Amino acid sequence: MDVGVDDVDVDMDEVVPGLHLLRLPVANAYLWQDGDGATLIDTGPPGSGAAVAAALEFLGLARQDLRRVVLTHFHDDHAGSAAEIAAWAGARVVVGRADAAFVRGDVPGPPPVFTAAEQALHAVVAAGLEPAPGCRVDEEVDDGDVLDLAGGAVVLGVPGHTPGSIALHLPRHGVLITGDTVAEHQGQVVLGPFNTDRAGAWASLQRLAALDVEAACFGHGEPVLGDAAAALRRATDPFA
Numbered sequence: 640m641d642v643g644v645d646d647v648d649v650d651m652d653e654v655v656p657g658l659h660l661l662r663l664p665v666a667n668a669y670l671w672q673d674g675d676g677a678t679l680i681d682t683g684p685p686g687s688g689a690a691v692a693a694a695l696e697f698l699g700l701a702r703q704d705l706r707r708v709v710l711t712h713f714h715d716d717h718a719g720s721a722a723e724i725a726a727w728a729g730a731r732v733v734v735g736r737a738d739a740a741f742v743r744g745d746v747p748g749p750p751p752v753f754t755a756a757e758q759a760l761h762a763v764v765a766a767g768l769e770p771a772p773g774c775r776v777d778e779e780v781d782d783g784d785v786l787d788l789a790g791g792a793v794v795l796g797v798p799g800h801t802p803g804s805i806a807l808h809l810p811r812h813g814v815l816i817t818g819d820t821v822a823e824h825q826g827q828v829v830l831g832p833f834n835t836d837r838a839g840a841w842a843s844l845q846r847l848a849a850l851d852v853e854a855a856c857f858g859h860g861e862p863v864l865g866d867a868a869a870a871l872r873r874a875t876d877p878f879a
């Protein structure tokens with residue numbers, strides 16, 4: 640639904656109790672709300688701060704209630720507003736260790752290795768996408784780390800889309816937030832396009848497909864609600 644707060648429109652929906660999908664330009668972000676504050680998972684492209692602030696306000700929260708920003712990977716449509724949002728207050732910026740230097744802007748991230756099908760798609764979706772300004776990283780995480788939200792959110796290292804891509808598993812809620820390792824495209828659950836290591840990304844997708852989850856939330860496209868594990872096991876690779 641479209642929510643208007645202070646002249647800022649944001650398209651957001653509650654996916655499961657406590658978890659909101661924010662349909663930002665180009666990419667999705669997610670807000671998890673706990674009793675003591677909120678966690679933002681991904682930040683949209685540069686310029687999305689006002690939309691995130693409007694989403695927080697709609698939920699009765701202020702900017703300083705944002706405790707944590709988790710970036711699934713360094714790409715501009717996910718980390719693009721991290722620097723802006725990290726400047727609000729005490730939100731900790733959490734990134735997979737192997738992507739941290741790219742988020743900081745210390746070194747450029749490795750470009751994707753495109754298939755022919757991806758090349759055409761990328762020309763459309765990345766048109767006009769501004770680069771993400773460098774952002775401080777407060778916490779570099781590894782596979783198996785547990786973050787203090789949603790009763791314990793397990794970090795899954797899923798290299799391939801980028802070297803330091805991470806997914807978040809919320810086992811108490813049967814929810815998986817995949818980042819770009821998986822996407823929904825034209826009604827299909829697919830391997831996310833634009834990978835630095837395509838074979839690695841596919842292996843990471845298979846690992847996610849072995850989890851027992853009801854809901855899967857992607858960086859692009861609509862979530863799968865209900866037996867998401869089965870949908871992940873049926874994932875295809877239409878951009879090969």
Ligand SMILES: [Zn+2]
Pocket residue numbers: 712714717800819833
């Ligand atoms: Zn990406």
